[in-house]
Amino acid sequence: MPQIPNEHPTLWIKSTKSESLKGKTIVLAVTGSIAAVRTIELAREFIRRGADVHAVMSEAAGWIINPMALHYATGNDVITGITGKVEHVEFFGNLGRADLLLIAPATANTLGKIASGIDDTPVTTFATTAIGAGKPVMIVPAMHEDMYNHPAVMENIEKMKGWGINFIGPKIEEGIAKIAGNDEIVLEVEREIGKRTLCGKKILITSGSTAEPIDPIRILTNRASGKTGNELALEAYRRGAEVTIVHRNKIVFSGSGINEIFAETAEQMTDAVLGELAKDYDILISSAAIADYTLDASEQKIKSGENGLELSFRTTRKLIKEARQAYPQVKIVGFKAEAGVETDELLKRAKQTLENSGLDMIVANEVSKGGMGTDSNNITILYSGNKDNICIEGSKSHIANILMDEITELLTSKGEK
Template sequence: MTIDISSINGQELEGKKILLCVTGSVSSMESPRIARELIKHGADVIPVLSHSASKLIGPELLHWATGNETITSLTGKMEHVKLANGDLDSVDLILVAPCTSNAIGKLAQGISDDTISTICTVALGSNVTILIAPGMHEPMFENPILQNNISLLKKNGVRFVSPIFEHNKAKMASFDDIFKEILNELFVQDLSGKNILITAGPTIEKIDPIRIITNKSSGKTGLYLANEAKRRGANVTLIYGEGTETPPISIRTLRVSSFQELFDVTTSELSNNNYDFYFASAAPSDFRIVRPFDDKISSRSKSSLNLELESYPKIINSIKQISPSTKLIAFKALYGNDSDSVSHAISEIFDDSNADFIIVNDVSRNDAGFSSDYNELTMFTRDDSFNFAYASKKKLSKSIIDQILKILN
């Protein structure tokens, strides 16, 4: 698999294996780009090239594009069974892009006389999702026999991405349309149409132009939540502080540095948009420096330095005031997990912010929390609590959204 571009645009397809079947349409010239775009969203793409398509683009090009050997014929390795049997080593989805009228006809009539038709035949019998992106001239696409074949395939569970009709051609759908359909097939779209605002990462407070006060937050949890919400169909906006992770290009991201910037951007977003959920997973500074220095402090001229700090207000306390209908998911980092301290902190947050959910983690642990890829969490409502066992932050992000939607529904 191509490593250097993997997930640079998002993590929606991480862990998913997609078989990209390319048939002999002139649109096959777009197939290497489609493969690369899927990889940029985390997918492992395995290319399959028909004999006709190999006259237009070569197997080495697809090998380069995906990092995987291009399948051009079936061998004793039983590629058609291994890749499309619906078992653990099977692909998650077969994308035929572009797909010719001939290939659609073969699949509809159960003909298995080449690599792609044989693989798809096995997939149909194994309940592996097949997504077809037709590409041909418009009169060919409008042929009633082809339309009957498409209807027959749809009745048997095959999915189609509608072509783009332009200049007497039924051009293969855009990558954005194909990508959207892939997400629809691979993930439950239970956040479709929902607007979600997520904050992530730490903020900084300047002591002087080069020295700062901050915390150890990486922003990973917020980014994983953003990716999970995105793959489930949500419209996601991420407000990202000075975290160590790179936010995905596919998610609208607003960068901030200071507490004041985080507060101002949050207020603006909630005032000017209708957000269904607000995930307050950022780690903003609790204190501001009363009198920061305009120039760099000389360490040679000062043997000691006293800084006066003043507490900031809690941003989460203003969320419901600005947008009462927005569901507020507050996050609380505690040092230690003494039950009395947890209970007191939770009660205080519910009373002050009117949060709908509060998620707590213990940042005193070396194996979890700040800067780690793992965590252990407890979610509180006013009436109940739910423990999330030690797991990767990616897995926890899914569990958090699953539990919230379960409670709300």
């Protein structure tokens, strides 16, 4: 990115990952937990997504990390005390310029003070001001598990949740209520103050490959990794949607609000999707590479031999066909992967699938030279109606971002269910 004269070098990384937090100002409030060491990289992750970050520290936090470390991490002077600039009002008064107060890590001591309106550190002063002004506040607890389980601590947390404060984590491991991972914190912050274009929408996504058993050990599957589906789920969640993903990867989104349903075979995935669609979803994004053929699996391992092996296949149920018939009001986005065909033929086949399956949108790509199992792809989006095709090339996170723009337009345009 172009460098600005006198700009802190840390800010040279601004928006290098995305612009999901572009134009947002985050105050990162750090208290005296050993987990404070994690905030250096956390601040930089926000900057990589376009945010301006300012840090405020309690005195106890300064025993864990030097304020200079957070100055480096944010590119801004660190607030270690309230001065004549009335920093808490500058950022969180009624006319304050901050979008979010993120207290990470938050100790049991700080939680108790905030819940009681006690105001004796820069962090608690910022919290009192932000809460009083109705500004967004998120808290990331970190402490020993026994402290976290203290009735008063639990009561304080529930009390603050009742004020509309969102808590992220903690993750209970090794007898410690550990601070949530940075990826989880960043995702929840993006959902809180980023694009909110899909609030109130329910989105169902299928992802990755299915696997058809041959015997208790062997399976038939394909090269689909689920990376595109995962990125779509993350992007929809960032934008405020209620998201469910059906796949055979287990616990990909641990700690987040994304609901995961495990389905291994094509049959299981079809049943899971049809069951979920009964819960009033707005859209199905069918990005999984679902098996076209299956077989009757042997109950015992098939012995290896020198004479080869013959298997008898039958076709699987067609998920999109059944979903369209059962739920005609639901928007459906399909995916069409081909290999070894020219672009014109790829688009011709995708258009036929779009029309024959009653889809609202289809994503086409030719995978013989990449795309399946890789981190990037080259796709074309085709629409029902007269809208021009869109071609996108780049990382799968970038593709998911553009796709979700198109899906947002699909869900909010006239004719929505």
